[in-house]
Amino acid sequence: MSSILVKNIPPSIHEAIKERAKRNFRSVNNEIIACLHEMLFPRKIDPQTELEKVKQLRKLVKGFLKDEELSEMINKGRK
Secondary structure, three states, X not given: OOOOOOOOOOHHHHHHHHHHHHHOOOOXXXXXXXXXXXXXXXXXXXXXXXXXXXXXXXXXXXXXXXXXXXXXXXXXXXX
């Protein structure tokens, strides 16, 4: 497997990678590989599949919140 040496990483980026690695239970090296993979090979999203997931989720939560409550939550941050 190949290696890459990255120099002069700003402290803020280094800390962010360490935090992200910790959250994902990975080493810093494996987290960097995962980040590169996400950027170079983005997940392709099928709109129809995603729409079906949303429809199923709506069925699960139907009746838990009223339209007025949803509108209030949506508009709460817009004021």
